[in-house]
Amino acid sequence: MKLESYVYGKWVAGAGAGVGLRDATSGALIADSSSAGIDFASVLSFARERGGPALRDMTFHQRAGLLKALGKMLGEHKPEFYALSTATGATKADSWVDIDGGFGTLFVYASKGTRELPNQRVFVDGGTEVISKTGTFTAQHICVPLEGAAVHINAFNFPVWGMLEKLAPALLAGMPVVVKPATSTSYLTQLVFRRMIESKILPEGSLQLVCGSLGDLFEHLTCQDVVSFTGSAGTAQALRRHPVVISNSVRFVAETDSINSSLLGSDAGPGTPEFDLFVREVVREMTTKTGQKCTAIRKAIVPAGISADFIAAMKERLQRIVVGNPALEHVGMGPLASLGQRTEILERVRLLRNEAELVAGDPDQFTIEGASRDLGAFVPPMLLLCKRPGSARAVHTTEAFGPVCTVMPYESLEDAIAFARRGEGSLAGSIFTADDDIACRLALGLAPMHGRLVLINRDCAKESTGHGSPLPHLVHGGPGRAGGGEEMGGIRGVMHYMQRTALQGSPQTLSRITGRWIKGAAQVNPGVHPFRKPFHELNLGDTFLSGSREVTLEDIERFAALTGDTFYAHMDEELAARNPFFGGRVAHGYFLISAAAGLFVDPDYGPVLANYGIDALRFIKPVKARDRIQVRLTCKQKTLRADKGYGEVAWDTEITNQMGEPVATYDVLTMVSEDANPGNI
Numbered sequence: 001m002k003l004e005s006y007v008y009g010k011w012v013a014g015a016g017a018g019v020g021l022r023d024a025t026s027g028a029l030i031a032d033s034s035s036a037g038i039d040f041a042s043v044l045s046f047a048r049e050r051g052g053p054a055l056r057d058m059t060f061h062q063r064a065g066l067l068k069a070l071g072k073m074l075g076e077h078k079p080e081f082y083a084l085s086t087a088t089g090a091t092k093a094d095s096w097v098d099i100d101g102g103f104g105t106l107f108v109y110a111s112k113g114t115r116e117l118p119n120q121r122v123f124v125d126g127g128t129e130v131i132s133k134t135g136t137f138t139a140q141h142i143c144v145p146l147e148g149a150a151v152h153i154n155a156f157n158f159p160v161w162g163m164l165e166k167l168a169p170a171l172l173a174g175m176p177v178v179v180k181p182a183t184s185t186s187y188l189t190q191l192v193f194r195r196m197i198e199s200k201i202l203p204e205g206s207l208q209l210v211c212g213s214l215g216d217l218f219e220h221l222t223c224q225d226v227v228s229f230t231g232s233a234g235t236a237q238a239l240r241r242h243p244v245v246i247s248n249s250v251r252f253v254a255e256t257d258s259i260n261s262s263l264l265g266s267d268a269g270p271g272t273p274e275f276d277l278f279v280r281e282v283v284r285e286m287t288t289k290t291g292q293k294c295t296a297i298r299k300a301i302v303p304a305g306i307s308a309d310f311i312a313a314m315k316e317r318l319q320r321i322v323v324g325n326p327a328l329e330h331v332g333m334g335p336l337a338s339l340g341q342r343t344e345i346l347e348r349v350r351l352l353r354n355e356a357e358l359v360a361g362d363p364d365q366f367t368i369e370g371a372s373r374d375l376g377a378f379v380p381p382m383l384l385l386c387k388r389p390g391s392a393r394a395v396h397t398t399e400a401f402g403p404v405c406t407v408m409p410y411e412s413l414e415d416a417i418a419f420a421r422r423g424e425g426s427l428a429g430s431i432f433t434a435d436d437d438i439a440c441r442l443a444l445g446l447a448p449m450h451g452r453l454v455l456i457n458r459d460c461a462k463e464s465t466g467h468g469s470p471l472p473h474l475v476h477g478g479p480g481r482a483g484g485g486e487e488m489g490g491i492r493g494v495m496h497y498m499q500r501t502a503l504q505g506s507p508q509t510l511s512r513i514t515g516r517w518i519k520g521a522a523q524v525n526p527g528v529h530p531f532r533k534p535f536h537e538l539n540l541g542d543t544f545l546s547g548s549r550e551v552t553l554e555d556i557e558r559f560a561a562l563t564g565d566t567f568y569a570h571m572d573e574e575l576a577a578r579n580p581f582f583g584g585r586v587a588h589g590y591f592l593i594s595a596a597a598g599l600f601v602d603p604d605y606g607p608v609l610a611n612y613g614i615d616a617l618r619f620i621k622p623v624k625a626r627d628r629i630q631v632r633l634t635c636k637q638k639t640l641r642a643d644k645g646y647g648e649v650a651w652d653t654e655i656t657n658q659m660g661e662p663v664a665t666y667d668v669l670t671m672v673s674e675d676a677n678p679g680n681i
Contacts, residue, residue, distance in 0.1 A: 003033040003190055006197055006209040008046040012038060014212050019183050024089035024335040025325050027375035031187045035212025041220045043178060043208055047149035048224075051176030051205025056145050059120050061642055063172050064113025066201055071106035073199045074192065081160065081192060088159060088185045089334040089377065091326040094289045097469075102164035102192075105488075108472040109168035116491050119639045119647075120515045121174070125500060128510075128518050135520040140510050143498040145174035146251075148224030150497055151217065153239075155230040156182035156337050157292040157401075159189040165472065165488055166228050171206065173497035175226070178217075180210045182231070184338045218242050221250045226497055228253040230294070233481055253496055254483030255476060257399050259423030261299040262467055263416050263442055265433025270309045273458035278302075278432040279313045281456070282405060285468050286381050287321055287333040291403035292341070295428040295468035298399055301389075301416050304409035311385060311407060315360045318381045324369025325376075331369055336377040336402055348400035349382060355392040356384035356406050379403065389419050396422035413438065417445035425480020430454040430467040451478030451486070517541050517636045517652060530635055531602035535647040535672045542635040546599035548658070551587050553625040559591040586622040592664055593617070596631045596655050607678065609646060609671040617666040621657065628658040636667060646673045 003021070004011040018034025055063065074081075078099060085095040117123060125141040132138065150170040154162040163179055170177050181189035193209045196202065210217075221227070221244050229236050233256040239245065240252050262282060268274035278300075285297040302310045326334030336342050346363055361382035368378050381403040386395045389408040396419070410416040420429060429450045431442045434457045443453055452474060456464050470476040475489035487493055503510055507520030523543040526533065530542045560566050568575040569582050576585045593614070602608070623629060632654045640647040649672045655664040 001031040003031040003187060003211045005035055005038060005211045006193065006207070007038055007043050008208070009050075009204055014038065018212060021184060021187055022338070023087040024337050025086070025327075025371050025376045027339070027372075030087060033183050033186060033211045035210050035215060038210065038215060040215045040217035043210070043217065044149050044220050044225070046205050047176040047178060047208060048147065049205070051203060051207070052145075052147055052149070052174075054203035055171065055174040055176060055206055056121065056147075058174070060117035060123070060172065061114050061119040061640075063174060064110045064117070065642070067106045067113065067168055067171060068110035069201045070196060070199070071103045071110065073201060074103050074106075074195060077195050081188070084188050084191055085160075086327045086334070088188055089290055089326055089337050091331055091334050092329070094326070094334065097289065098158050098160045102158075102161035105161065105165045105472045106168050109172050112490055113172045114641075117172075117494075118515065118637070119642070122514055123498065124514045124516050128507075131504070136506060137504065138507050138510060138518060138520060139502060139504045140514055140518065141500055141502050142514060143495060143500050146224045146226065146497055146499055148175070148222055148226065150175045150177045150226045150228065151180065151214075151221070152177055153180045153214070153227065153229045153231065154182055154189070155294070156184045157289055157294070159185040160192050162230060163189055163192070165470070165476070167207075168472070169488065169493035170226075170497050171202070173494045175497040176206050176208075178208045178210065180214055183212065184340075186211045218244055221245065221248060223248045223250065226251040226253065228485075228487065228496075229483075230255045232257055233483065236483055251496070253477075253485040253487060255294065255427070255485055255487055256481065256483035257294055257401065258426040258478055258482040259298045259396060259399055260295055260426045260428050260468075261301055261420035261423065262297045262430040262432070263420060264300070264302045264310070265431065265435055265438045265442070266303045266413065267435040267438060268433055269303075269306050270313070272434065273461070274432045274434050274456070275306075275310075275313075277456060277458070277461050279310065279317060281430065281432070281467055282314065283317045283321070283381075284466065286318075286383075286403045286405050288468070290333055290336050290379075291381070292337060292401055293468050295470060297405055297430070297467055299395070299406055299408055299419065299423070301408045301410055301419050304411050307385070307407060307409040311359055311383070314383055314407075318360050318383065321381055322369055323366060323378060323380055325371040328370050333381065333403065335371070336379060339377045341402070342377040342379055345379060345400045345402040345404065348398055349404060351394050351398050352384055352400060352404070352406060355394050356386040359383050359385045359407070361403075383407065390415065397424070413441055413445075417442060420446055421449045423449070423481065425478050425482045425484075426450050427476070427478040427482045428452045428454070428468060428470075430456060432456050434458060449479060451475060451482060511540060515540070515637065517634055519652070523634055529602045530633070531608045532604075532606055532676075534607040534676045535638065535640065535649070535674045538635050538638060538649060538672065540635055540638070544600055544633045546631040546633075548628045548630040549595060549599060550628050551592075551595070551623055551625060553585075555591065555595070556585065556587050556625060559588050559594075563588075563590075565590075582622050584624060586624055589619040589664065592619075592623060592629060592655055593666070595629065596653070596664075599629075599631045600633045600653075607673045607676055609673055609678065611668060611670050613669040615650070615667040615669060617664070619664050621661055621663045623657060623663050629663065630656050632656070633668070645675070645678070646671050648672075
C-alpha cells in the first residue's frame with residue numbers, strides 16, 4: 001500500500017519509492033511512505049487561506065463542538081484502530097492508552113472550551129489595568145488566534161494520542177493544523193486521520209497530513225506559524241536553529257526525550273504500602289508501550305539500605321511479564337516499534353553497562369510468545385543497578401528508549417535529589433512516601449528541573465493516574481533536556497496558538513472589542529428591568545439602579561441570630577471600636593449582599609432562570625447602622641449556551657453608601673433564557 005498524504009484538500013501519493021513500514025511483530029511490509037512531489041508552500045497557503053478563516057469565523061464554543069463531534073465519531077471506529085495498532089507492537093492495554101487516551105483528550109478540550117472560554121472569538125486575559133486617574137483611558141489584554149498554520153511533528157510511540165493531544169488545543173484556538181507523524185507508525189495515524197476527513201466535521205483546510213518528510217516546509221514559515229515538536233533532543237535543537245525559525249521568530253514548542261526518575265522515600269521500607277506501590281509502578285512504566293514513553297521511569301532512586309530488597313521484588317514481578325505477540329491476550333509486553341529501535345536500545349544498554357550491572361533481563365536469552373525472535377523487534381524488560389550513581393555519568397545522560405530502568409541507591413535525601421536533577425531537565429518525576437515532610441523536601445528539590453511531579457502514598461494511590469500519564473488538564477513538558485516547552489495544561493495549551501495583545505483606549509471602545517463591559521463604558525437604562533429582557537435582547541451596559549435602604553441595628557442583630565455569626569465586630573460596640581478597620585459595630589458583609597439582592601431582584605417569573613454564583617467579591621468599606629445602601633447592576637458579559645435555550649450573564653454589581661462610596665463590588669452570575677416567557681429547558 002502506498003501511504004497517502006492529505007494536502008490542499010485531496011489525498012496525494014508521494015512520487016517514487018519511499019520508506020517501507022513494517023509490522024513490529026512479524027516484520028511484514030505494511031506500507032510504503034513518501035512525500036516526494038508535495039508542494040509544501042501550497043500546504044501552508046492552503047491552511048492559512050482556507051482553514052484559518054473558517055475556524056476563526058467560529059466562536060470557542062463552536063470549535064469545542066467540533067472536537068466533541070470528532071471524539072464521538074472516532075469512537076465508532078475503535079475496532080479497526082485497535083486491530084491495526086497491534087502492528088506497532090502495542091498490546092490491547094497499550095492501545096487503550098494511545099487510542100482511547102487520544103479520544104479522551106478531545107473530549108476534555110471540548111468540555112473545557114465550553115466551560116472556561118467565552119462563546120465568542122476573543123479571549124479576554126485578566127482584568128482591566130488602571131492606567132489613568134479618572135478611568136477614561138484604560139487597558140485590557142486580549143488573545144486572538146494566530147493567522148498561520150500549526151505544524152505538528154509527532155513521535156512514533158503514540159501515533160494516535162500524539163496527534164490528538166496537539167490537535168485539540170490548536171483547533172480550539174482557531175488554528176489549522178499540518179500533522180507530520182513519525183514515519184515508522186504513520187500508517188495508524190493515517191487511518192485515524194482518514195476517518196476524520198471522511199466525516200467532514202471540520203472545515204476544509206483545517207487539517208492536513210504529511211506522511212514522509214516535510215521537505216522544504218520550514219523555508220515557508222512565518223511569525224504567524226507555530227511548530228510543535230515531539231522527539232529527540234538533537235532533532236529539536238536542529239529544527240530550532242533553522243534560519244527561518246530564527247529570523248521570523250517562529251513559535252517553537254518542544255517536548256523531547258528525558259531521563260525521568262521515581263524516588264522512594266526513606267520511610268517506605270519493605271512491607272509498607274508505598275514500597276509495594278513503587279515496585280508496581282516501576283514495572284508498569286518499564287513495560288507499558290514496551291517502555292517507549294517519553295515520561296517512562298529511567299531511574300529508580302531508592303534508599304541504599306533496601307536496594308537489595310527492591311531489586312529482589314522487581315525481579316520477581318518482571319519474571320511474570322509475558323513478552324510476545326501483542327495480539328495474544330496473555331501477552332503483557334509486545335515488541336518495540338521497529339527493528340531499528342531495537343538496535344538503538346541494545347546499543348544504549350551496552351553504554352549503560354559500563355557503569356551499571358544488568359540484574360534482570362538478558363537480551364540474548366529470553367522467551368517470546370507467538371512470534372519470531374528474528375523478525376520481530378523484541379527485547380526483554382531490563383533492570384540495571386548502578387552502585388555508585390554519584391560518580392557515574394552515562395546513567396544520568398543516556399536514555400535507552402524501551403523497557404530499561406537503572407536502580408540508584410542513595411544515602412541521604414540530598415543525594416536522591418541530586419541524582420534526579422542530573423537528568424538535566426525532565427518531563428515527569430514521581431515520589432513514593434507516606435511522610436509529608438519527606439515529600440515536601442523532595443518535591444521542592446525536584447520542581448525546578450521537572451515539568452510534572454506525582455506524589456503517591458497509600459491515601460491517593462487507588463485514584464492516582466500514575467507516574468507517566470500526561471493529562472490534558474496538566475502541562476506536559478519540562479525544562480532543559482526535556483525541551484523547555486509545554487503542551488496541553490488545559491486552556492494554557494490553547495494560548496500557545498494565540499497572540500496576546502495589550503489594548504489601550506477608552507472603556508467604551510475596549511468594551512466593544514472584548515465583548516465585556518468595562519467600568520467607565522456607557523451605562524444605559526433600558527426602560528425596563530434588565531431581568532425582564534431575554535438573553536438576545538440584553539445589551540452590554542444595560543443598567544439597573546435600585547432604590548436605597550437604611551441598615552438598622554435590628555437588621556444586624558436579626559442577621560446574627562438567624563445565621564449564628566456573632567463575630568464581635570457585629571455584636572460588641574466596645575470591642576469593635578478597638579478595631580482600626582471598623583471603629584464600631586458594623587453590618588455583616590453577607591447581610592449587605594443579601595440586602596442588595598432584595599434591592600435589585602425582579603421577583604416575577606421570567607427570563608432569569610437562576611443565580612448560580614458570585615465572582616470577585618470584595619468588601620471595600622464597612623457599613624454601620626443608619627447608613628443607607630444602594631445597588632447598581634450592569635450587564636457585563638454574555639455567553640450563550642448553544643442548543644441549551646439559555647445563556648450565562650455576568651452582572652457587574654456595586655453597592656454604595658449614602659455618600660456614593662463603594663462598600664462592596666462583585667459579579668452576579670445568572671442563567672437567562674432566550675425566551676421572554678420560558679417553558680421547560
